[in-house]
Amino acid sequence: MSEGVSIVGGGHAVFGKRKESGLRDLAHEAVRDLFNTTNVSKSDIDATVIGVAGDGFNGQGSPAAVINTELGLHGLPTIRVESACATGTAGIISAYNMIKSGLRDAVLVVGAEKMTSISSGEATELMARAGDLRWEFPFGVSFPGYYALIASAHMAEYGTTREILSSIGVKNHYYASKNKLAHIRKEVSLEEAMGAIDIASPLNLYDCSLISDGAAAVLLTKDSIAKKFTDTPISIKGIGQGTDTMMMAQRESLTELKGAQRAAKEAYAMAGVTAADINLATVHDCFTIAELIAMEDLGFYKKGEAGQAVLDKQTYHDGKIPINVDGGLKAKGHPLGATGVSQAVEIRKQLLGEVESERQVDGAVRGLSHNVGQSGQFVNVLIYERSDL
Amino acid sequence: MSAKFGYVSEESYPAIAKKFAMNIAKKKFIGNKCTTCDKKYFPPRTACEDFHETMEDYPVNNVGELKAWTIIHFAPENMADRAPYAVGIAELEPGIRVLAQIPSLMQKPKIGMKLELQAQQVDAVRFTYKWVVIKD
Ligand SMILES: CC(C)(COP(=O)(O)OP(=O)(O)OC[C@H]1O[C@@H](n2cnc3c(N)ncnc32)[C@H](O)[C@@H]1OP(=O)(O)O)[C@@H](O)C(=O)NCCC(=O)NCCS
Ligand SMILES: [Zn+2]
Numbered sequence: 001m002s003e004g005v006s007i008v009g010g011g012h013a014v015f016g017k018r019k020e021s022g023l024r025d026l027a028h029e030a031v032r033d034l035f036n037t038t039n040v041s042k043s044d045i046d047a048t049v050i051g052v053a054g055d056g057f058n059g060q061g062s063p064a065a066v067i068n069t070e071l072g073l074h075g076l077p078t079i080r081v082e083s084a085c086a087t088g089t090a091g092i093i094s095a096y097n098m099i100k101s102g103l104r105d106a107v108l109v110v111g112a113e114k115m116t117s118i119s120s121g122e123a124t125e126l127m128a129r130a131g132d133l134r135w136e137f138p139f140g141v142s143f144p145g146y147y148a149l150i151a152s153a154h155m156a157e158y159g160t161t162r163e164i165l166s167s168i169g170v171k172n173h174y175y176a177s178k179n180k181l182a183h184i185r186k187e188v189s190l191e192e193a194m195g196a197i198d199i200a201s202p203l204n205l206y207d208c209s210l211i212s213d214g215a216a217a218v219l220l221t222k223d224s225i226a227k228k229f230t231d232t233p234i235s236i237k238g239i240g241q242g243t244d245t246m247m248m249a250q251r252e253s254l255t256e257l258k259g260a261q262r263a264a265k266e267a268y269a270m271a272g273v274t275a276a277d278i279n280l281a282t283v284h285d286c287f288t289i290a291e292l293i294a295m296e297d298l299g300f301y302k303k304g305e306a307g308q309a310v311l312d313k314q315t316y317h318d319g320k321i322p323i324n325v326d327g328g329l330k331a332k333g334h335p336l337g338a339t340g341v342s343q344a345v346e347i348r349k350q351l352l353g354e355v356e357s358e359r360q361v362d363g364a365v366r367g368l369s370h371n372v373g374q375s376g377q378f379v380n381v382l383i384y385e386r387s388d389l
Numbered sequence: 390m391s392a393k394f395g396y397v398s399e400e401s402y403p404a405i406a407k408k409f410a411m412n413i414a415k416k417k418f419i420g421n422k423c424t425t426c427d428k429k430y431f432p433p434r435t436a437c438e439d440f441h442e443t444m445e446d447y448p449v450n451n452v453g454e455l456k457a458w459t460i461i462h463f464a465p466e467n468m469a470d471r472a473p474y475a476v477g478i479a480e481l482e483p484g485i486r487v488l489a490q491i492p493s494l495m496q497k498p499k500i501g502m503k504l505e506l507q508a509q510q511v512d513a514v515r516f517t518y519k520w521v522v523i524k525d
Binding site for chain 1: 394395396397398406432456457458459460461462463464465466467468469471472473474476478486487488489490497498500501517
């Protein structure tokens with residue numbers, strides 16, 4: 001078998017409403033952070049993979065070319081990837097494939113999105129277009145709406161409550177308040193979260209992820225050269241992918257994402273581990289209900305049992321399975337194309353013991369990232385491990 | 390006559406969607422069925438997902454049971470003037486679930502409630518269907 005692939009460095013722009021920064025500036029900020037914190041220089045890079053989910057947010061067509069040029073890497077091979085909100089991990093998987101095949105030795109993955117140049121209503125319409133344009137978009141279903149449909153079914157089937165969903169929001173806001181890269185660094189109380197204005201009921205404001213600007217970057221290399229860049233490469237041990245129907249109405253089940261279950265199964269099998277071996281996870285909490293069903297789809301909890309675990313605070317950094325202790329999409333922010341790469345950067349730092357002490361998971365050696373495009377039309381699950389221990 | 394489907398739409402109108410909307414204008418809800426493997430589709434498809442080509446009309450029964458709901462308060466920009474509105478997915482028969490608005494809904498929907506699919510004319514050329522709560 002050919003040699004493995006590792007992450008040797010990560011970089012991250014500050015997420016938020018970044019009025020003064022465009023798409024290219026955010027990407028540059030993330031890669032600058034990577035160069036400043038890792039023993040990597042431009043000449044080490046063989047190719048780039050650039051993930052941007054939407055073209056309509058800032059009007060720039062062909063965003064990969066713009067970013068590649070801004071990074072001063074024009075001339076090198078690049079490709080753009082797009083898998084809706086799972087774009088970032090699609091980029092990591094593409095880079096992994098390039099290296100694993102022997103085509104390249106070191107590939108830079110950049111995920112970026114500039115979402116706040118248009119109004120929230122316009123952004124909501126743009127994202128709604130990622131629902132089936134022919135048969136479901138004509139009814140005015142927003143993205144929060146699709147997940148609200150799932151929430152209503154999960155509530156009816158498993159007795160999931162308002163308090164459970166809000167508790168996830170409270171946790172994620174708490175951890176974002178400790179994360180200097182997060183979009184909103186303000187804690188919210190359970191009372192505030194439970195009483196917030198409805199966006200797409202049963203989901204309210206504090207169930208929804210943020211519309212954010214941001215970028216993140218990782219450098220992947222083949223294992224045999226990884227040590228040239230760092231003493232502590234993070235190995236990509238497992239990759240799994242799954243999908244589901246475009247139309248929500250055609251889903252076999254409305255209380256889970258079948259694509260996530262499949263992706264998790266594949267990733268665990270490839271890594272030779274089970275859910276019990278995972279020390280922390282970053283899951284795609286575009287809405288609180290999405291974090292709840294991820295806990296079940298990934299096998300951390302049986303169906304219907306994740307809610308009680310949330311109330312018992314088992315997903316805090318010192319709990320049974322820490323989840324989104326960076327603030328998640330909910331409060332760290334969700335610049336679509338950047339999110340999956342941001343998850344990798346966060347897990348790498350956690351495994352190296354480099355995050356803020358109030359949210360550091362002690363002794364973590366293996367982390368899982370769960371990145372969902374749309375409402376399950378794309379799901380990528382990756383398992384990362386410290387390989388120096 | 391030409392007809393469009395839904396409250397708002399973007400796709401330029403392919404024959405299959407036009408015909409579907411025209412049937413709704415006549416208060417008919419017609420999906421289709423693969424003559425080779427019997428797979429049923431509602432709304433209809435041009436060809437079967439298993440690549441069989443011959444399809445025949447399949448009128449669906451119009452009473453269903455609510456499986457999921459939401460009330461959209463913050464709407465996509467092009468639907469903002471209609472918000473808030475309720476949307477539900479209900480099952481007409483095993484394997485056939487339909488998403489539509491539930492315009493008359495006054496209180497919180499209840500999963501399992503019975504709904505009837507009815508035609509709705511949106512404007513001169515636009516037709517859609519809606520769920521109407523059946524009182525029992
Ligand atoms: C829910 C939503 C519509 C709110 O947007 P909005 O009403 O335009 O909010 P604004 O941008 O005007 O912000 C108003 C305030 O609420 C805050 N805010 C906005 N969205 C928030 C959210 N989701 N959670 C908590 N606070 C939020 C803002 O920070 C701002 O606070 P400030 O006044 O202290 O600065 C928007 O956050 C949203 O659409 N989220 C979902 C994004 C999505 O669907 N992503 C794709 C997932 S697959
Ligand atoms: Zn067929």
